[in-house]
Amino acid sequence: MEAVPTKYNVIVVGGGHAGAEAAHACARGGLHTLLLTMNLDTIGQMSCNPAIGGIAKGHMVREVDALGGIMGRVTDRTGIHFKMLNRSRGPAVWAPRAQAEKKAYQNTVKWTLEATPNLSFRQDTCDSLLIENDTVRGIITGRGQEFFADYVILTTGTFLQALIHIGEYQAQSGRIAEQSAMKLSDCLTRYGFALGRLKTGTPPRVLKRSLDLTVMEEQEPDEIPCAFSYASEPITQKQISCFIAYTNEKTHGIIRANLDRSPMYSGQIKSSGPRYCPSIEDKIVRFADKERHQVFIEPEGIETGEVYLNGVSTSLPEEVQWQVVRSIRGMENAEIIRPGYAVEYDFVDPRELTQGLETRKIRHLYFAGQINGTTGYEEAAAQGLMAGLNVLRSARGESPFILGRGEAYIGVLVDDLVLKGVEDPYRMFTSRAEHRLLLRQDNADYRLMKYGKELGTLEPAVYERMLERYERINALKKIFATRGIKSSPELEAMFKERSVELPKSGFGKTLDSLLRRPEFAIEDMLPLIPELAEVPREDRGVLELEIKYAGYVKREEDKVQRREKSSNHIIPPDFDYETVPGIKKEAREKLKRFRPFDLATAGRISGVDPPDIDLIYIKILEHERAGQTV
DSSP states (O other): SSSOOOEEEEEEESSSSHHHHHHHHHHHHOOEEHHHHHHHHGGGGGSOOOOEEEEEEEHHHHOOOHTTOSSSHHHHEEEEEEEEETTTGGGGGGGGEEEEOOOHHHHHHHHHHHTTEEEEEEEEEEEEEEEEEEEEEEEETTSOHHHEEEEEEOOOTTTOOOEEEETTTEEEETTTTOOOOOHHHHHHHHHHHHEEEEEEEEEOOGGGSOOGGGEEEEEEEEESOOOTTTOOOOOOOOOOOOOEEEOOOOHHHHHHTGGSSSHHHHHSSSBBBBTSOOOHHHHHHHTTTOOEEEEEEEEEEOOOOOOEEEEEOSOOOHHHHHHHHHHHTTTTTTTEEEOEEEEEEEEEEEGOTTTTTTBBBSSEEEEOOOGGGGEEEEHHHHHHHHHHHHHHHTTTTTOOOOOOOOTTHHHHHHHHHHHHHOSOOOOOGGGGGGTTTTTTTTGHHHHHHHHHHHTTTTOOHHHHHHHHHHHHHHHHHHHHOBBOOOOOOHHHHHHHHOOOOOTTTSSSSSSHHHHHHHOGGGGTTTTOOGGGSSOOOOHHHHHHHHTHHHHHHHHHHHHHHHHHTTOOOOOOOOGGGGOOOOHHHHHHHHHHHHSSSHHHTHHHHHTTTTHHHHHHHHHHHHHHHHTTTO
């Protein structure tokens, strides 16, 4: 036995959300794995807002969980404010989100990994890769140690050649007061990887007791928290409220007067930032007509007085940040305990990767997370898990594990990255998924658990519970489809209460037709189907969605087939994109510039989403049917 172990099956570099999932998947799959990170105390750290999930992001967390990942389970154990977003809209965009006890989340990730067999840890930087015959053989650390492995997964986050900005102040740092990885970028460049620069930012943190929350809008958590993980028990820990405040004209005036001191506008920062999560400076400039912007007051925990000001990301000088924050109603006496800042960092063009997230230039080398140009914990976790699962498959001599765009948001994410690349930090939205009604957050278990079972990353008991769940749901669907509507005092009262005309008896209507009506919900069916009372609330919710939206789902499945058929449809060289109503301005401009040959090529252009392709296809068909030129 070696005195100091240096040989592993897999080395994962970086202990953020991507690295945690990658290391956990590899070790759980039986590979001896080393997790190398700059600081063992920041494994799983929430560098930005203390929340998991949200629109499309919550869907991915459910998918990560269904494949055996840890993000959902940790959130359920440490969440302090659960909210199902978009309940007033269609089920395709319902999305779970939760504020977490920030330090508890981080510590739980660390503890989960420490308890995972086959997983070892080292605290050090990675300065270089060991490459032989275009195949990775290991790494060299900042302290000059060599570690060898058959596979390496880089999950370096925002730390490659990282530079933070607070006004005129600059420092080499990936997070404030944390060192950058200054040498690995040079190594990647030597091996021919195409690197670029991106920027992200974070808002100031303030002391909760210095705020007047009574003048802000209270946002209460859901009465019954909806867990992320299908394996979690009901959530019983204490839940707390968040709050909303608003900027005002005074706030905007302070920002406008100091734009020349913002690194974004002074020319100090030259890289692209996240378009869909702009800094407060960018909001004031881009949306000059808006009188106010929301500021979400998000506690970082029950056991801390630190509060995150979501919506006020900034790199303005510290004294200006104090003026900005204190101009907001309820924050007149706010004490900033950590300033907001911007961070620039290197990333690698994700088009350098295969669909399995392995690099095309170096065999057995994988990239995951922000090194691929993404932003967000959930996007990072999904990539880390997929990289880990593909290492498992490769080590077993199996083909890559690739999810289709119609199977998972994770499939959309990876496909977009490796085919389109990025121009600014990539964030997942429901609009990026052309089959989003099939990819609901409630059915991720049905869609993906079979893969988790096959890969050996999901406990058999969790998979069996999923099968039992859908057996119950399908049995009830048969009851709804076959049991006729019979007149009864309960039914008559139900219709009368909703001012809905009672159907005439004997015309053959079944209960599923009743549930499809917008006036009725699954809970209304309890007096008519007593068996429902024994079904868990979550299962009743899935049953309701599947019955109510069966027609829409069938239409979506037909659309999948049409898209496959239309993907190679040729776009006439003189096609006028100005004649297509409804496509995004960004998509229209890029399509006019690149002039793609067919719809498949058009769909691979960054900023052109599936709904844009649908609208173009419809317009082309209209002209073809009319025998017109386009």
